[in-house]
Amino acid sequence: MEKVVEILSSLKSGVDFHTAEGIVTNKIIDSIDIASLISMLEDEFDVEIGMEYMENENFDSAAAIWEMIEELAEE
């Protein structure tokens, strides 16, 4: 999870991603940030994020992203 926070912080400075909720819903990160985020997550965790996972709720907080990564790693 710490690594996810690190990646998010590299995309957007000045936000505490440990506690931040609704980061997509509240437009803290936008669709262009998500494109970069996916590429960084895939490189870091060696997973493949498919369209099935491209929903706001999967990217709305560092914890939600981490949960998605764990689910993908299990598959």
Place this chain on the structure above:
Amino acid sequence: MAITSVHFLIFLCITFCVFYCCPVKYRWVALLVSSIYFYVMAGAVSFLPFIVLTSGVIWICARIIGRLYEEQDEKLKGSDLGRAEKKAIKEQYKKRAKRVLMLALVCCVGILCVTKFTRYAVRYLNLIAEAANGSAPFSAEWILVPLGISYYTFSTVGYILDVYWKRYTYEPEFLRFFLYAIYFPHIVQGPISRYNLLGQELKKELRFDSRRIVFGMELMLWGFFKKLVIADRLNIFVSAVYNGEEHAGSIYLVAMLFDAFQIYTDFSGYTDIVRGASQIFGVELEQNFNHPFFAKTVPEYWRRWHMTLGGWFKDYVYYPCTISHFMKRINKRTKKTLSERGGRFVTVVIPVFVTWVLTGLWHGTGKTYLAWGIYYSTLITISVAFQPEFEKVTKFLKIRTDTFSWQLFRMLRTFCCFMGGRLLTSPGGLRRTLMVIKNILLHLQAWCLTDGTLFTYGLDWPQLVLIAGSVLLLWGVSMLQERASVRELLEEQNIVFRWAVIFAAIFSILIFGIYGLGYDAAAFIYAQY
């Protein structure tokens, strides 16, 4: 049957009576019948087979895909299969589902492309033939462009993609699905509704609620005000300038400003009318505008303008493009050969470019809209890719970014970018766009604004004062809407005040609206798409 016509109001009243006389269980059937009637009256009977075909193909294919997934889950459930075997089963079913999806997409997007692009192709074939033989042998008269084809194709394609990506399950009843496609408030000009939202809205128990009905009527009134008082009045000036001969640069500048407000009040006015009409029946349509002129950047602008189209392209074009294997390969290669930032730059540029060119082509065929797509993809790429440099420049110039003046500057900058985009499409061709730019730069003739020339384009000074007052009111209401619901604020007031405001709105539309016997309200701009 135009949505600003008396016919539409009569149709709405009759539908209202029939709808609320029906038992709750069958109210959706009343909406289906009235939607089919509206579609035929607003378009033509000959359009009906197209929408039935598209909805039918999508519904059948989505059902097959859904059933395949159910079969797959049955196989996987409770079995002692290993991880590799489970993966193989999933891949096998995914492949089969993909084939069905492709069939549906080719069929429905094919119909859309044939109806939209054939006229353009025929025009070019005729130009070639004319150059060679001196005659134009092909005719494009036989091609039908069914009413709302872009809107219902996008809505239904979004549905099948969501089923394929397992975001929700398929709709088992065709007529329910057909109502979602043809529902009269959104068929002509959107909003491009998602099935998981509108489909569910149409399935709930649609009961009589006087508060919601009054809210719906208030929203419709506001929409009529925007369309009939502001948009159609501005249209007189904009049409006179852009359809006529060459004019002074200063007149073009005024036309650009008026054109920006015209398209906003025209399209958002339409959306308010149909969202209000839908609310009368208890069905919420998605928001399509969120005060776009308050946006501080171009990407933010597109999150506030025609939101359902932007959302559609984001979810069904931009994201699939971004996470495609092709993009991932390019990303890896560029990261190796360029740098981390270079790789990320390419990851952003290609999907943004593809998305905006397609968005341009959705609005219209030809070079004009291609240029429009390239214009926005360039602006968005620059704003994203060079953000660190922009921040450095801002710091270097010691600009205080937390001030009102800086935010106002950003809003005006975004508004100018929007006017630039309109300049590509409004004058009627890229040649005329260049002529407008040339006149602004070389023949400004600012005195035309004060010597009376300004009043020779169909609007005299009282009309211009009325426009200024209406735009001020629009701005005030928009500011209020940013903070709270105006209709709820109105509801909290005394009944005399509330109804005084409603009657003032009705009378201002009746007195100041551009309409009347023999007057055909200007067609809604976005209906042509």
